[in-house]
Amino acid sequence: MPFDAYFKELYAIAEQGDAREESFYPALADMLKSIAERTGRKHVRVTMLPKPTDAGNPDFRLWNGSDRVIGYVEAKRPEEHLDAIEDSEQLGRYRATFPNLILTNFCEFRLYRNGERVQTVLAARPFAMTHLRTVPPVEKADELQALLDRFLDFSLPKVFTAASLAVELAKRTRFLRDVIAEQLALEAEQLALKKDAPGILTGFFEAFQTYLIGTLTPEDFADLFAQTITYGLFTARIRANGAFSRRAAFDNIPHSIGVLRDLFRFISLGDLPEQLAWCVDDIAEVLAVADAPGILDRYYHEGKGSDPIVHFYETFLAQYDPAERERRGVYYTPEAVVDYIVRSLHGILKTDFDKPDGLAAKGVTLLDPAAGTMTFIARAAALAVAEFEEKYGAGGRADFIRHHILKSFYAFELMMAPYAVGHLKMSFLLEELGHRLCDDERMPFYLTNTLDNEELEHSRLPGFSALAEESRLAGRVKQETPILVILGNPPYSGHSTNVGKWIRRLIETYKQVDGQPLGEKNPKWLQDDYVKFLRFAQWKIEQTGCGVVGMITNHSYLDNPTFRGMRQSLMQTFDDIYILDLHGNALKKETCPDGRPDKNVFDIRQGVAIAFFIKHGGKTKTPAAVRHAELYGTRESKYAWLGAHDAKTTRWRKLTPRAGSYLFIPRDESS
Template sequence: MKPGVLRGYSRGLKKVHEAGATTEYSYRMAFHEFLRGLFSKEYNVKIIHEPGRETFGAPDFKVFTDSGIIGYIETKAPDVDLHRLPKRDKSQIKRYSERLDNFILTNYRDFVLYQRGEKVDEVSLIDEDFNLIESNVEKFNRLIQRFLSFAVPSIKDPESLAHILAKRAMILKDVVLENMGEDEQLQYLYQAFKEHLMAGMKKSEFADAYAQTVVYGLFMARFTIKGRLTRENVAFRGVPKSLRVVHEIFKYIASDLPDYLEWILEELIAILNNVDVEALKRRFHFGNGEFDPFLHFYETFLAEYNPRLRKSKGVYYTPIPVVEFIVNSVDEILKERFGKRLHDDGVTILDPATGTGTFLGGVLDRIHRNIKGTLFQLYLKERLLNNIYGFEILISPYLVAHLKLSMVLNQWGIKLRDDERFRIYLTNALDLMRERGQAGLFERALDRESEEADKVKKNAKIFVVVGNPPYDVKPSEGWIAELMEDYLHGLGVEKEKKKGALQDDYVKFIRFAQWKIDQNGKGIVGFITNSSYLDGLVHRRMRQSLMESFDEIYIFNLHGNTRRGETDENVFDIQQGVAIALFVKLREGRHKAEECKVYYYSIVHDAGKTAREGKYGFLRNESWKTVEWKELEPKEPYYFFVPKDLSLEEEYSKFPKLDEIFEVYSSGVETQNDEATVAFTREELKQRIKDFVELGIEEIRRKYGFKDKSVWNLRDATEAVKEDVLKFGDIDRAFSSRAIKIWYKPFDVRWTYYHPQSGGFMGRPRYNSLKHLALHDNMALVTSRQVLNEFDAVLVVPTITVHRIFAAQNVNKAYLFPLYLYSDDGKTRRPNLKPEFLEELRKRYGDVTPEDFLYYAYAVLHDPKYRKRYAEFLKFDFPRIPLYDRETFEKYREIGEELVKLHLMKVDFPVEPKLVDDDLTVERVKYDGKDCVAINKTTKLCGIPSEVWEYTIGGYRVIERYLKGRKGRKLSLDELEHIYRVIEILRRTIELVRELEAIEPKF
């Protein structure tokens, strides 16, 4: 490198500085001239720079050759410390360094080189007085050579391509979001999407959709255009005109783009021009369990690009063995039960959540195996293109689905004309098109897509529905809400009707598929979904409705539910168990549920890497005809779709249930944001309440580290507290009136501000029911309505609890049954036992008190014999309490009284903590299996027997959960003594449970 170039650059900078320049833009022309001299003709390098541009979102300089992009350079002002950038710049540079393969950051004096996400070199070339640092010239030369010699390797595998494209898509999404307010064309597209595709679409969601559309549209073009891609040929030849919506979006790409979009589009095109298309095509052999590269072109891409979107939308690629099992089974059922095949006239097929088209690709593959040769092409053109339908709401998988099916055909030597397409529509399967106003060309393209999709939704006769519906819990609206009323009918509990598991999208898709088959009068549904509906209590009407529609139901439980403690590997990378369902309708109309035959098969493999492959192997080798189905006999009121040992149902159903015994009950309070609404001590809570009154919202966020998304009700909380201050006169009176203890986890007592208004200080205070506990001397039985594994969800408390006092992965929300109800003025109280039940107790046992019954019931619920005998029933509804004879009642009552007093901590034990070291900061919690638990590197709490450590309430190891709830905190002396008091409580509890086990109850 010529020394004169460097010295000339130094003089040029100094001249600009002496002229009084104060911004980075003033130095850009001098820097541009320097780069021209630096990258001499021998390198054949070109540089693009627009000195007047100040748009945020695009690097300042692009360095490239005729064969592709070399890298980018971003400039900052000379007085900016590159290692201490302002927040906005720091975020920008982090984005570039992570997502661009070759990138230089400079303040004209110092240079930092990033390659493939790592900082690989840096050097100072010019000092603060704009003099050349001669000693660093050689080091600078090496940095520049490293920058210029960087080469993007030819991309031959889908995994690498997915990761590279995902990084560029992130940049594209960010710059669209940051600049769309100033870009009329993007504003137009955004408003069109909101009006014509997805009402309520957020700007961030549009930026996501736009980025993915562009990336996958370019990807599609790479497979369809021979030769190198350009913006012009991509826009007009890369996307088939039959895909009207995407074609209209891509017309914008050929226009005079703003620089913040142009540079990243050119980068994407350069990357795709470096893809070995033929190598990728050779990898594509869809069907017969073959590798499907689209697993990486979409799922791997999305996992890198936006894992939260992937999780929230339930976007998981369906493994080929699962697809083949369902498609093959559907074809077999068609043949055996209807005398038809997938390719027959009248067999219309719909995937309402198409994703990347894996199921429809599986359908084509099965048909191709049924009718090989030129006959397949005749069926395709005359019948299949008209009989196969798909719906997809996310635009990128919609694009991939069309590309995938085209490639499926290409591998058989079949090519669609430009005016031919599969009837896969960009639409929300669970919504119908609304009335539209005037529309431009793009809106008309969206409307036409929606109109054609709506014809299928409302009118098309569908014989087969297959797919993998997404899961995403949100309220039903409009048309699908009306259909969902069938699953809600007769549930009775308002909460069940409006919220929770029945609002999961996969349930709505099952309801939609059922409706389409009912509409046709006969047909088949083949879905793989979340398995919670098989035995969920709230799904009982759903199961009954399915039995009323279909004549045969086949459930293949694939398990993998880590939330229920299952250790077998899931066929997806998720915690929720899944199941395949085949619903078969042989006759028109509806019938009694009992007329439906329900069959079940379960497959579980040991934990480990081979478990998933074992399931895949079974799915590849078996189908509906060969599986050894076991017939079930689902009965009212629950109609379970899994085997249940209900042989004791007649006996158990005679016992009164807790919600039949108590008048008033409620689930625990929902604090929504424990960081804001629950404190470890009264003093901590009081300080927080004072801050809510005295500080502004932003000051509170900074002080406590609250984030916008985590403190959903911070503004409401502060307003509620301020209203109280006005009501009570000052902060101290308001605090004294509202501050109460709350049982946060078993034996973990904290503090909260109990304001009666829902959505005020906390999400749901359930004040009308729980005020009897919160404000008065009382106690309550706490249990659950649904337990996934062994029943241990029972506790007694003197005040309110959170609704998740038990472990969420094992137990549904906790319900509280107060013992007494207080008058509004608090002067009188009455038992919360129903009068007829209290009368029955006194007939059986004499002059018993409400406390006597609570003691008795508490003992029964702790009895291992009871838990084992009625284990199956305790999983799916409130416990029932057997009323034994008077002698047995008294035995249980006596032990129960001691248990209640223990668990209310009304029994004092002498405590003597046994410590190794005295640092009480909780950093980790690890039990040694014998006697001690380590809480950090040096300190152990000892004297904890293993049976006490292992003792669970509601799925939590009590001592472990208490300590883990204090990670990052230093235990106070009170907390330390409390732990050892609980150790003694649990030790005595275990002894009393053994006494209960020895009782032989009599009726």
């Protein structure tokens, strides 16, 4: 057994007198290699990580040298007591992330599976080496051999559901985020000391700051970049045939999604820092062993179960960072809500805009300015294709998708994870509808900040041209392309980070009512993201001259006094306004009129409403006609009602908003 030689080597190192923790690493690495070779595991490679901080990766990675990670080892000095280490924040992160982990002080070995300690072996007494100054005798060689066999035999499970795979990816992405933050800080230190050119991560950070989010912090960048890597790998894995790894990912990123290809030219082909490479390899291996294509295939091609993309996005965010999800106001829109809005818009185009084919009509342009995973666009595309096929047959379906959907159904998104997944989702959906995307085709779904309309110069940063091009294409849609239909579920965030000059200038319109300032001491609610997205939609329809907006948002603007200028402005721009108040406001403790509980259609406490704003063109000074309907009850009853109705079959009540308050809810204002 190699254990005798191992402990003799440890003793020799300790006797040198100035031994640091890292001094013992080679002895442990040699012992692990020897055990692997003696037991027929000659494929096992042991890699030591020279880490610059204590918060990065574990000290050792055992893997096959290409695409399979076996496990990790975290080592501490021989005199360290492992009970204290086990309870530390650092080891808590490791245990939460890595399913096969050993903690050791070179004499005691603790094996963890999925965060739980499953075996402990005290193979020798550190006291003998550190105080008695003698070679510690091996006490439990057989038990140590069994523990190491168990460690070396580990492999990831091959059966994942969409939800369980999302959880595994979220754990690793959270760890990757921390490593990226550390590497970025290290690059900043090196840049300050050596005055060298910026590191590659710093380059990405500056590019994202320039072309996406001007207020981006290093912490936010680490979050965004980590999610981008994970969902880029996921996209590549779905397209990959055969073996999959970090190195293989680049070849499977669609050529038409240049932003991801720029990033993966670095991730797959570049010289990654070892810490970063370990993390990305680990995520790639999870995807390699999981039947990721099969998970999606079972839904899209067999029609079973619910949308796995939804499981991924929601489950991933809930596991990855629930506070971030709530802060950004990101929640998946229920199918019944999407269906009601899209079918209603389809009908409004027919009745109000002389478009007999609705969403399938030539010349109809559509935009979701906060598209997420493309839920609204996907439903609109499916309805448009169904309308076309019903009227004109299936023969021209592929050409219809190519020339109408791919040319006229636009979408914007700021967050990289849903951007990557949204492109993936649409490629599957369009194939199901009758058109497989060619290598040079893509949905006009752009990574951009909808609420930032400043002109940006072309990138001077080498390797980041795609991000600049994406920004340019989105800018053309914002500035030049007439949009007839705007729809979606914009984020609700009272503490908005969208503070650009352009959107703040537009919001100033809402701070006036009847030609006078609002007089509010703190009109902060006008800075909520959903208000800004509604203002963007209003501005864009004004640019087009006619059109319709269909959105679900926070319902506070319907009657809150702070929004009276907003309500008046909307009435001045549009000809017809339809408000379907879905209530569900737990913050106000809303109940049904008969006293029964009233539930939200989302898992949030803020009440919501669906609104349609219609502008026919040739608007006179007559304010919009405002109509109102409302829905109380259980979540399930609301879903059922929405699934069975649209704007045409909804029983609307006409309101007469009174000057000064311009309320969008029924209220006796005669007094």
